[in-house]
Amino acid sequence: MNILLKKLKFNQFETFPELVHAVSPRCFENDQGEIEDFSFLGNDNFGKTKDHLKVFLESIGITNSGLFFVNQVHGDKIFVLNDADLAFSDAMKISADALLTHIPGKPIGVFTADCLPILVYDPRLKVIGAIHAGRKGSEQSILFKVVREMGRVYGSRPEELVVGFGPAIGGCCYEVGEDCAQPFKKIFPDETGWFRAGLSGKCFLDLIAVNKMEGEKAGLLQKNIFSMDHCTCCSARKMYSYRREGKTGRILSTIMLRP
Ligand SMILES: [Zn+2]
Structure with missing residues (x-):
């Protein structure tokens, strides 16, 4: 299988031999030599999603486990995977937008198409x-x-955490109504680098800049925050983009501690 996985990794995460991680590209070459779009959680039946998840995980060396992901609802709930016996099918039913685990051999992941996927690693305590x-x-x-x-x-x-920002819609393309910027103006009244004015009451929001500020507020060090800086909407890589395509597939960002 020939996919450009190498280019969708964080170099800094690659320095930890105990970690496996990757962000999925749009497509892969299947066994028939055809280019096939990844279909994770699309409108297809779950059979195809399961097949594609397996293809992608195997391509990055995860062969003996399925993916742990949750029912993403655009909230702030955090699911801590601390039960080694929990089934994938049970994790899927949990509504949350972040997963944490210290258990080796359990790949966790999030699905996005314009939203920002973030992977976090604590190298001292081996928590992902x-x-x-x-x-x-x-x-x-x-x-x-x-x-x-x-x-x-x-x-x-x-200050010990290492954080990777995957592909998301950039400040170049993410035009939103002024009302969408208000909450951030309240959180960061003294900062201006995260938005720029657009036409007629619109503005462009930079999710990466916002999350860098959030990270620093939480105590992360700037030198430990890494960003792929591919805008999903205008990048030549043709990542899945909800803004550009409407109905579209999803990008999977996954991380696992080697068993
Ligand atoms: Zn863009």
């Missing part, structure tokens, strides 16, 4: 996290809350 940070989740400070929860549950220190 995956976050779905869209506009609504960011507004509810989901990254800040995940860092706080890692401290509470595991004893993580923010």
